[in-house]
């Protein structure tokens with residue numbers, strides 16, 4: 001991935017991706033001149049699970065764009081009394097009735113280096129006759145490096161190491177005169193995944209790539225329009241959900257109202273991992289409630305194989321709904337025997353194995369009293385490098401558990417994602433390091449380990465007609481499942497699966 005983590009080779013988790021939020025027509029009066037930015041900050045707060053290292057908001061105040069971007073959580077960056085003159089908070093300066101915002105998983109090792117600061121979104125540019133334009137992007141362009149090389153050869157220079165910036169540069173070069181046409185022109189050159197919000201003086205634009213890999217929804221708050229990543233943000237700001245923005249659809253909102261346009265067509269390939277891990281359980285994603293789907297996944301897991309045990313225990317947070325489903329289907333009592341620190345982030349970056357282990361210990365703890373002498377089924381949504389499960393299982397052993405049966409509510413994670421999620425390289429994924437499940441069981445210290453099958457995952461999302469060749473399920477049902485099957489639905493121009501890691505490619509290019 002061009003932007004995310006070109007420098008740190010030690011980062012190992014399946015990170016969240018990014019979130020976008022935009023609002024148009026929020027009203028701005030003397031009592032509340034920063035209403036749009038304040039609603040955007042609240043929306044970003046609800047979307048914090050998608051990106052926890054950096055965030056930013058751009059507002060438009062009738063004559064100028066105002067911006068605040070920084071490394072940190074939304075509450076820290078935009079909270080009252082933080083990092084601003086007079087302690088009033090940066091929101092007071094972000095005056096205007098329209099705004100867009102972004103939360104991001106930053107790029108370099110500890111997330112505070114200059115590389116991550118210059119990549120914090122929204123990014124913006126001046127487009128001569130069409131004026132200023134700010135952009136926030138969730139996803140990843142798979143031909144950004146190729147495009148940048150081409151543009152560089154033409155003399156262009158880039159401010160960031162971000163793939164997103166290439167869109168602005170292509171817009172600046174476009175011969176189209178109207179803003180929406182310029183954006184469509186730019187997007188016709190890019191390959192990959194993008195759910196975007198953009199803001200000009202006169203328009204709020206939302207657009208989703210033709211395959212619709214990442215979510216993007218439309219909402220209303222009184223007379224204002226909102227475009228954002230997930231419906232939970234609409235709930236939290238008090239807006240109503242209008243509909244999902246379709247794959248390949250562009251929504252243009254201005255003083256004349258809302259218009260819809262098509263930017264291209266391709267088979268739908270929504271990221272199935274949004275249901276498993278990324279999205280918030282209270283969101284409706286592609287019309288489906290994420291919590292219900294996670295429960296259905298847990299039920300499928302139990303249908304495929306139920307191990308008798310004294311209790312089913314979730315690995316919080318994202319393993320919890322699947323564990324509820326597993327417990328209901330199997331009839332085994334559900335117990336919250338792992339406590340997660342409320343203060344710990346969703347996932348983390350640590351430079352070495354020792355500190356990674358410390359972070360897991362700070363985050364999760366086993367209730368010894370509940371599990372001593374017991375046989376337990378431990379349910380998590382996924383295993384990436386195995387750090388969480390290995391340490392957690394050791395905690396169970398130290399607590400005197402009798403048996404630990406680990407059940408994973410997704411198929412084995414075998415391949416990296418190139419569509420907007422930071423994953424370790426193929427070789428770093430634990431599933432690829434062992435010849436068989438028995439070896440992996442021994443490594444993790446569990447009595448048994450089972451994953452959900454690919455057909456089981458599709459049954460859980462409501463597919464009934466499952467093709468014999470499980471690598472065909474994604475194409476048939478309209479999902480991307482490449483991290484489970486290795487079958488990438490959108491061309492990998494800058495990388496091919498199994499080829500040099502993106503981070504290494506960056507080093508070769510001298511970034």
Ligand SMILES: O=P(O)(O)OC[C@H]1O[C@H](OP(=O)(O)OP(=O)(O)O)[C@H](O)[C@@H]1O
Pocket residue numbers: 012013014277315316317318319345346347348380381382383384385386387388389
């Ligand atoms: O095998 P590993 O490399 O340890 O990665 C897998 C773990 O990471 C994720 O949790 P995360 O900590 O991101 O957040 P959560 O609290 O939302 O589950 C996922 O839910 C697994 O628990």
Ligand SMILES: NC(=O)CC[C@H](N)C(=O)O
Pocket residue numbers: 003004016017018019104105119121137138139140141162163164420421422
């Ligand atoms: N994970 C994401 O969605 C990141 C968006 C964009 N590619 C960036 O790196 O900023």
Ligand code: SF4
Pocket residue numbers: 213271272273274416417418419420421480481482483484
């Ligand atoms: S590779 Fe995995 S995480 Fe990436 S878009 Fe496809 S299903 Fe989602």
Ligand SMILES: [Mg+2]
Pocket residue numbers: 315316317318319380388
């Ligand atoms: Mg987890």
